[in-house]
Structure formats: structure tokens, C-alpha cells
Amino acid sequence: MAKETLRIEGMTCAACARAVEKASSKLEGVSEANVNLASEKLSISFEEAKVNISDIQNAIEKAGYKALTETVNKTISIGGMTCAACARTVERVTSKLDGVTSSNVNLATEKLNISFEESKINLNGIKQAIEKAGYKALDEGSDIDVDKERKEKAIKSLWNRFKISAIFAVPLLIIAMGPMIFKAMGLMLPSVIDPMEHAKIYGVLELILVMPIIFEGRKFFKVGFKTLIKRSPNMDSLVAIGSGAAFLYSLFGLYQIFSGNHNAELYFESAGIILTLITLGKYMEAVSKGKTSEAIKKLIGLTPKTALIVKDGIEKEVAIDEVKPGDIVIVKPGSRLPVDGIVVEGSTAIDESMLTGESIPVLKKPGDKVIGASINKNGSIRYKVTKVGKDTVLSQIVKLVEDAQGSKAPIAKLADVVSGYFVPVVIVLAIIAALAWFISGKDLTFTLTIFISVLVIACPCALGLATPTAIMVGTGKGAEYGVLIKNGTALENTHKIQTIVFDKTGTITEGKPEVTDIKVVGGISEEELLKIAASVEKTSEHPLGEAIVKEAESRKLELIKVNDFKSITGHGIEAIVNGKKVFLGNKKLMEDNDINIKNIYDYVDNLAELGKTPMYIAIEKEIKGIIAVADSIKENSYKAIKKLHEMNIEVAMITGDNKKSASAIAKKLGIDKVLAEVLPEDKANEVKKLQESGKKVAMVGDGINDAPALAQADIGMAIGKGTDIAMESADIVLMKSDLMDVITAIELSKKTIKNIKENLFWAFGYNVVGIPVAMGILYLFNGPLLNPMIAAAAMSLSSVSVLTNALRLKRFKI
Structure with missing residues (x-):
């Protein structure tokens, strides 16, 4: 089932909206069509096998309105890129x-x-x-199987090309360089193998040996000259011009030899060795690239290919694509869960470590949610399918990691700009250097050596790979630990954080508060007060309210019917119970309704000093008592805050609790700054105030109530055990409710940015040093002239060295 949002033009009233809904919902395959007149948008669900987006647009246009698609995001695999x-x-x-x-x-x-x-x-x-x-x-x-097959085929092709090239390159090098090595060692060559006496035979042999290498490397020439003609030269253009120039000059030299000039220079071995070495470099690069995306391959490979479902009372094994929401799936011990769902029968321990990074198996019983790709450890369970395909938690994780790996970090901007001009500049530099030496009196052989060396030593690949490879490995490593980093910008900026603001409930604390104290005043029993409070809170979803309801249930109190329930965000609840108006909430709710609470100030202060949250209950504007609720602090909260202080990061806590309760918790944990009695809608403003003081601020919350604050922060980190991955407002999703993952995210950011800087240093440094050496700067100071074959080897190794350095991030440990 596909879901799309279309922007509708031409609507002026509710009748128009109804007409659009009617026109689109009539189409076969459309299951739901809802128009929001205020935003002028149509939300539509449909089966792509029966109807497509164009059909829907046409139907709406026939009704007299215009349907425009929203901005869509697509990922396209590109073939033929080399640098x-x-x-x-x-x-x-x-x-x-x-x-x-x-x-x-x-x-x-x-x-x-x-x-x-x-x-x-x-x-x-x-x-x-x-x-x-x-x-x-x-x-x-990103069909992983198709993608994997294509890349494996490309790697195999490169290896075969290199093998064939090497078979001919080795004897070519021996024939061309052997006599020179003999002479350099002071040895006399037998006349039978003296190249001066048999120049024609040597020349023809070299030509015969280089031709298969040229054929195997034909792609360099085909792509290189094609992009050159299109005025978008690339690395292949440099290789094609360099090796092509060496080959053509050698053909001219061979012609001279047959014309009687046995001293003519041949460069066949340079052309052949350049192509062979660069093919080897491309092979090594392709293999290394494959290793950078291993994390995402592991994730995708977790999903079983089949599922055991119950159909009409019969167990049936079906392909994973055939499983639909509502199906009942059976999972036996040791098997992976195929899709997401809710347990309906049985209990077991589920290992979710590959998805959440949580090593301890989680006990699951009827009513609990289960995640596809996790492992059923010991019991047999049946569960009802809730999400399949792209909607599963695993698919969302894969999508998130893929998006992150496809994004760019701001640090890559300089490399991008340089890459855009790199190849044309190198070609110009090669021509200038060759002409300068020729004008200075050097012969054609010398200038050709300069020209070829400059072209083949320059490496735009290293620049292009420096950032994305490190981001790929870094985000993949984060996913292994249950830290999902959404983009390169977040990965780069996380290590710059100076202040971290933690939400209290469910982030610093367990989020499972319990009733600790009940204080009654005004002639009412403790059980009656609890019964009224629980009856009012039964409709609420607030964690503190849940604690009151649980306490009432544990005492087996019968709840009362509630009328006119009204929730006041950040304050509490108003409702009618037994015909009387009940107010249940914080101090602000009491003050706003002119309820006198002076007689219990001292008691409230004592509770607050112990870190307990008091909830006031008033009936008909008369205070009747207080129910105190406390939430236990997570074990790792102490450790995480201590570690953040060691990293010189300021820690703040934001909460709707009263100042005394919040301060008591902050004192226990050593928190630097307390932002108490803050309404949910004001959290973003508090974050903004910290930013205005010049600090880089991160916000850590549950990703729902804290969404505005997460979006406002420089880095938003959403806490969630993998059940709500698509938290749009956060930059980083921490799949375990463990604050130590905040440390992991910061450390991973530091390591990755350090790695990127190293990569960029070597990529820029290699070209900054290599190109002048190839231009003959050492020769000016009586140094050696760079051999084009050594330049080709250096070019190949530069990309591999950057990739190898990026792969060091795989050794990152918490």
C-alpha cells in the first residue's frame, strides 16, 4: 500500500474538498482519500498494482482541480563514475x-x-x-541483492582485466627495462639480446605485448575521451591522455627505428604499466569500497526470506513479500522474526541486539510489541503482524542509515569545489610544464615524460573518497551500537557540543513513576482520595497519572465514572466526579483556579527536597490532599553525566516539575543547570536562550513531547527503544534508553571527523606534493626525474590509502 500527499490547486471551499475526495476515492485501488482544506493537501493511500499517481492526478484534473506532487526524494545508482x-x-x-x-x-x-x-x-x-x-x-x-551482484560483477571484471594486463605487462617490462638494468649494473649484454643491434625486433615485441593491455584498458580511453569531448574531463581522461600519448609517441619512435634511427625512444612499457597499475588500483578501491558498506549489508541481511503463518487454521510457509498486516505468524525457538507485530500467544525472550545494540534479551508476553529480524531465544510465540515491507523498524533503520551514508558533511565542501576544477587544471598544468621544459631546451622525450607523469600522478579519487567513506563507516558503526545518525552534518557537529539539555522523565529517569506518599486534608480518607484521583487520571496518558492508576489497581479500588474531562497541558486535569468538580495537577493549576494551598506548603517542601513530585487534588476548589510520585533514576544516568563532565560538557535538565523536586534530582546527579516548571511548548525557548549565549546545544528527549526542543537544538537526540525510529525532529536516534549512548555519539563524531581530516590531509597533501614533483621540481635541484610508471603506482595507492584509513573506524569501540 502506497501513501502520497498531493497539493491541490483551485479549491475554494469545503464542497471543493469533497469533490476532490470523491473523484480520487472512486478509483480502483484507492483505499483512503482525505483533503485538508486549510493546507490544500490530499493524503491518499492506494495499491500501486491497480492505480498510479498519474491516474489519480488525471481524475482530480477531470473534476476541475490541479493535483501537484510534493517534492519527492529518490536514490539512483550511477554507473560509469570513476572519480x-x-x-x-x-x-x-x-x-x-x-x-x-x-x-x-x-x-x-x-x-x-x-x-x-x-x-x-x-x-x-x-x-x-x-x-x-x-x-x-x-x-x-537500494535492492541489496541487485546492488551486491552488480558490484561483485564489477570487482570480478576488474580483477580479470588486471590479470590479463599483468600477464603481458611483466614480459613487456622485462624486455623494455632489462637491458637498461644490465647496463646500470655494469654488465655487458650479449649481442644476441642487445636492443641496439635488434631494435626492430624489440620494438615489434613491445608493440605486440602492449596491444592486449590497451585492449583490456579500452574503457579508460572510451570514457576518458568521451568526457573530455563533453567538457567534463575525469580521472579516465588523465589516464587516457597520459597512456595514449606514451603509446602514440612510441608508434612514432618505432617508425623512426624502421627508418634507420635505432636511437629512437619507445614508451610502450610506460603505457602498458600505467594501465595495468591503475587497473589494479581500481580493483583494490572497489574491494575497499565494498567493506565500507558492510554494516548496512548486515542489517538488510537480517530479514528472513520466508515466514510461517497460520492460514485457515493451517500452518503455511510463505515468502516474506506475501505476509500482510493482520496475519498471524508463528516463530519457533532460535528463529528470526520476519516482520513487526504484537504477541498474541506464548511468551519468550527476544534478542534485539542487532537492532538496538541491547545485549540482554527482552522478555515478551501477549500484548508486547516485537521487532522483525530480532531472534526468538527460547519460547514459541504467535504474533499478529502490524508492519511489513518498508514500514518495519528494520526497514526504517536501513533507510535512515542509507540516507546518512548518502549525505555530505559541511567539511566536504572544500574538496567538492576543488574536485570540480581539478582535472581541467591538471591537464593545463601538464601542458604548461611540458612546454616550459621544451622551451628551456629539453628534448621531446624529456618533455613527454613530464607531461605523462603530471597527468597520471594527479588523483581526484582520493579527494572524492576522503569524506563519504569515513561517513559511511562512521554511521554504519553507530548503527551497530544502536546510535542512528541521520546525516553527515549531525555526525560532524556532535563533537562540538558544549551544553547538553536532558529531559527528565523517561530520559534521566526510568519513566515509570510510582506513588510514594498520600497526604489527606479536609475530611477525606486516603483510599477515597486515591480512588477519585485514579478515576480522573484513567483517561490521561501522563506517566505520573499512570502511577496513580496503578496504585489504585494494586489496592483493588473500584473507579468512578468521570464526566467533562479536560486536560490542561503543563498544568493538570479538570473533571466532574460524582457531580463535583475535581482539580488534579501542579501548583500552577491550583493558583490559576484560586485554590488555597498554604496549609500544606511545609509538607510539599519536604517531598520536593526528597525529589518527589507532588500532585494536588482539590474538590470544588477546596484542597483535599496530595499524592506524591517519584520516578527512579536510571542506573547509567550517573555514569553518563560524570563522563560528560570529564569531557568538559555542561549538563542541564529540563522538566515541568517544581523547582525543589527538580533541584533534588539534579543535586544527586551533579547536574549543572536546572530548568524547572517549564511547559512543553516552552522547552524550545529554553534551548534557544542557551544558544543565544553562544553555546552549541544538544537536546536529549523522547522525540514526542520534546519535538520542538529537539528541532531547535543544534543537535537533537531522540531516546527510543527502536519502536518509533522515524522521529523527524531528531538528528540522532538512540535506540536504547541509555544515556551512555550520548557519549558513544559524541566519541564517534570525534573519531569520524578526525578520520575525515586525516583523509583530506593525505588527499590534498598527496596532490600538492605529487604534482610539482611530476612537473620536475626535484630535477631543477639536481634530483631525479619522476618515472611515469612510479607516478601511476602512486596514483593508485593514494585512493587505496584513503579508503584503508577510513576502514580503521571499524575498530571503534564504546
Whole structure:
């Protein structure tokens, strides 16, 4: 079942909205169509096998209105990219298209993440632009099996190309360089193998050996010259020009030898070895790239391919795609759960460690939620399916990690800019260097060596891979520990945090408060007061209210029917019980309704000093008593706050509790700043105040009540045990309710940014040093001239070194 939101133009009244709903809901396959007149949007659910979005738009347009799609996000696999210049070209051509709002290429994953308005451009138009630029727009999405098969095929192809090239390159190198090595060692060459006496034979042999290498490396020439003609040169262009120049010059040299000039220089071995070494480098790069995405492959590989369901009382094994919401699934001990659901029969311990990072199995009984891909440890259970396909927790995690891996960190901007101009600048530098040496009196052989060396030593790949590979490994590692980082910006900025604001209930505390004290005044029994309070709170969903209801249930008190229930956010509740108006809530609720509570001030103060939260109960504006509730502090809260202080990070706590209760908890934990009696809607303002003082602020909350504050903070961290992953307002989702994961996120951010900086240093440093050396700067000071073959090896190793450094992040431990 697909869900879409369409923007409707032309609606002026409720009748218009009804007409749009009627026109769209009539279509076969449409299950739900709701129009919001205020926002002028249609929310529609439909079966894609029966109807598509175009059919829906056409039906609405026939009714006299215009239906426009919202901005959509797509991921397209790109074929044919070899370096950062390629990625930059794909970004440039797609971002220019009308309707495209953002275009991001990740060279490491070879994918384009693009956002566009379907009313202005469609996916085919984007793919055509990519094809026109000289690259392949492959299937959208991230089918792990197809993606894996394609990459394995590419790696195998590169390895075969290298093997064939090496078979001919080794004898080519021996024939070309062997005689030189003999002479360098002061040894006399037998006349039978002297290249001066048999120059024609040597030349022809070298040509015969280099031809298969040229053939195996034909892709470099095909892609390189194609992108050069399209004025978007890439790494292949540098290789094609460099090795092509060496080959053509050698053909001219061979012609000279046959014309009688046996001293003519041949560069066949340079052309062959350059292509062979760079093919080896591309193979090593492809293998390393595969290792960077292992975390997401592990996650996707967790889902079973089949499920055992009960159909008409009969157990039946079906493909995972055939499972639908409402089906009853049977899971036996040791098996993985195929999809999400709610237990209806049996009890067991479930290992959710691969999803949440929580090592201890969780006990599940009827009514409890279970997550697909987790492992059933010991009991047999039956559960009702609630989510399948893209809606499951695992799919949401995979999507979140993929989005993060496809995003860019701000630190990558400089590398992106440089990559865009890198190849054309290198070609110009190669020409300038060669001409400068030629004008200074050097011969054609010398200048050709300079020209080829500059082209083949320059490496745009290292620049392009420096950031995305580290982000891929870093976000993947975070997912392993149950820390889901949504994008590169969050990953980069987390280590800059100076102040962390924690929500109290459910974040610092367990979120399972219990009644600790009941104080009655005004001629009412303790049980009667609790019965009234529990009756009022039964309709409420507040954690403190749940504690009162549980206490009443434990005492087996019969609750009373409540009328005119009214919840006042941040204050409490008003309701009618037995014909009398009851007020239950905090001090503000009492003050707002002019209820005198002076006679119990001292008692309240004592409770507050113990960290307990008092809830006032008044009937007909007369105070009748107090029920105190306390929430136990999580075991790791102490440890996490201590660790944050060691990292010189200020810790604040924000809560709706009264100042004394909040201060008591803060004192126990050593919290630096207490923001008490704060209404939910004011939490974002408190975060903003801290930011205005010049601090980088993180907010840690449950992702629901704290959504505005999470969005306001520089970094929002949502607490949740993996049951509500799609917390739009947070930058980071902490799948366990463990504050030590905050430390993990900060440490991972530090390590990843350090790794990115190292990668960028080596990538820039390599090119800054390598290109001048290739241009002959050492030769000016009586140093050696760089051999093009050594330049080719260095080029290949530069990318591999960056990837290898990024892979060191896999060793990150909490």
C-alpha cells in the first residue's frame, strides 16, 4: 500500500474538498482519500498494482482541480563514475534541471540522492540528463541483492582485466627495462639480446605485448575521451591522455627505428604499466569500497526470506513479500522474526541486539510489541503482524542509515569545489610544464615524460573518497551500537557540543513513576482520595497519572465514572466526579483556579527536597490532599553525566516539575543547570536562550513531547527503544534508553571527523606534493626525474590509502 500527499490547486471551499475526495476515492485501488482544506493537501493511500499517481492526478484534473506532487526524494545508482570529477559532473547536470531542489552524489556508494518536484520533472527526465552526461542511471532504490551482484560483477571484471594486463605487462617490462638494468649494473649484454643491434625486433615485441593491455584498458580511453569531448574531463581522461600519448609517441619512435634511427625512444612499457597499475588500483578501491558498506549489508541481511503463518487454521510457509498486516505468524525457538507485530500467544525472550545494540534479551508476553529480524531465544510465540515491507523498524533503520551514508558533511565542501576544477587544471598544468621544459631546451622525450607523469600522478579519487567513506563507516558503526545518525552534518557537529539539555522523565529517569506518599486534608480518607484521583487520571496518558492508576489497581479500588474531562497541558486535569468538580495537577493549576494551598506548603517542601513530585487534588476548589510520585533514576544516568563532565560538557535538565523536586534530582546527579516548571511548548525557548549565549546545544528527549526542543537544538537526540525510529525532529536516534549512548555519539563524531581530516590531509597533501614533483621540481635541484610508471603506482595507492584509513573506524569501540 502506497501513501502520497498531493497539493491541490483551485479549491475554494469545503464542497471543493469533497469533490476532490470523491473523484480520487472512486478509483480502483484507492483505499483512503482525505483533503485538508486549510493546507490544500490530499493524503491518499492506494495499491500501486491497480492505480498510479498519474491516474489519480488525471481524475482530480477531470473534476476541475490541479493535483501537484510534493517534492519527492529518490536514490539512483550511477554507473560509469570513476572519480570525484565524475560525481561533480552528475551533480552539476542534475541540479541544473528545472524542478530539482537538491542533488547529492556519494562516490563511495556510487549513488545519487536527489529531491525534485514531480510536477516539473519526472525520473525519466533526470535519467536522460545523466545518460547525456556520459554516465548510466541504473535502477532506483537500494535492492541489496541487485546492488551486491552488480558490484561483485564489477570487482570480478576488474580483477580479470588486471590479470590479463599483468600477464603481458611483466614480459613487456622485462624486455623494455632489462637491458637498461644490465647496463646500470655494469654488465655487458650479449649481442644476441642487445636492443641496439635488434631494435626492430624489440620494438615489434613491445608493440605486440602492449596491444592486449590497451585492449583490456579500452574503457579508460572510451570514457576518458568521451568526457573530455563533453567538457567534463575525469580521472579516465588523465589516464587516457597520459597512456595514449606514451603509446602514440612510441608508434612514432618505432617508425623512426624502421627508418634507420635505432636511437629512437619507445614508451610502450610506460603505457602498458600505467594501465595495468591503475587497473589494479581500481580493483583494490572497489574491494575497499565494498567493506565500507558492510554494516548496512548486515542489517538488510537480517530479514528472513520466508515466514510461517497460520492460514485457515493451517500452518503455511510463505515468502516474506506475501505476509500482510493482520496475519498471524508463528516463530519457533532460535528463529528470526520476519516482520513487526504484537504477541498474541506464548511468551519468550527476544534478542534485539542487532537492532538496538541491547545485549540482554527482552522478555515478551501477549500484548508486547516485537521487532522483525530480532531472534526468538527460547519460547514459541504467535504474533499478529502490524508492519511489513518498508514500514518495519528494520526497514526504517536501513533507510535512515542509507540516507546518512548518502549525505555530505559541511567539511566536504572544500574538496567538492576543488574536485570540480581539478582535472581541467591538471591537464593545463601538464601542458604548461611540458612546454616550459621544451622551451628551456629539453628534448621531446624529456618533455613527454613530464607531461605523462603530471597527468597520471594527479588523483581526484582520493579527494572524492576522503569524506563519504569515513561517513559511511562512521554511521554504519553507530548503527551497530544502536546510535542512528541521520546525516553527515549531525555526525560532524556532535563533537562540538558544549551544553547538553536532558529531559527528565523517561530520559534521566526510568519513566515509570510510582506513588510514594498520600497526604489527606479536609475530611477525606486516603483510599477515597486515591480512588477519585485514579478515576480522573484513567483517561490521561501522563506517566505520573499512570502511577496513580496503578496504585489504585494494586489496592483493588473500584473507579468512578468521570464526566467533562479536560486536560490542561503543563498544568493538570479538570473533571466532574460524582457531580463535583475535581482539580488534579501542579501548583500552577491550583493558583490559576484560586485554590488555597498554604496549609500544606511545609509538607510539599519536604517531598520536593526528597525529589518527589507532588500532585494536588482539590474538590470544588477546596484542597483535599496530595499524592506524591517519584520516578527512579536510571542506573547509567550517573555514569553518563560524570563522563560528560570529564569531557568538559555542561549538563542541564529540563522538566515541568517544581523547582525543589527538580533541584533534588539534579543535586544527586551533579547536574549543572536546572530548568524547572517549564511547559512543553516552552522547552524550545529554553534551548534557544542557551544558544543565544553562544553555546552549541544538544537536546536529549523522547522525540514526542520534546519535538520542538529537539528541532531547535543544534543537535537533537531522540531516546527510543527502536519502536518509533522515524522521529523527524531528531538528528540522532538512540535506540536504547541509555544515556551512555550520548557519549558513544559524541566519541564517534570525534573519531569520524578526525578520520575525515586525516583523509583530506593525505588527499590534498598527496596532490600538492605529487604534482610539482611530476612537473620536475626535484630535477631543477639536481634530483631525479619522476618515472611515469612510479607516478601511476602512486596514483593508485593514494585512493587505496584513503579508503584503508577510513576502514580503521571499524575498530571503534564504546
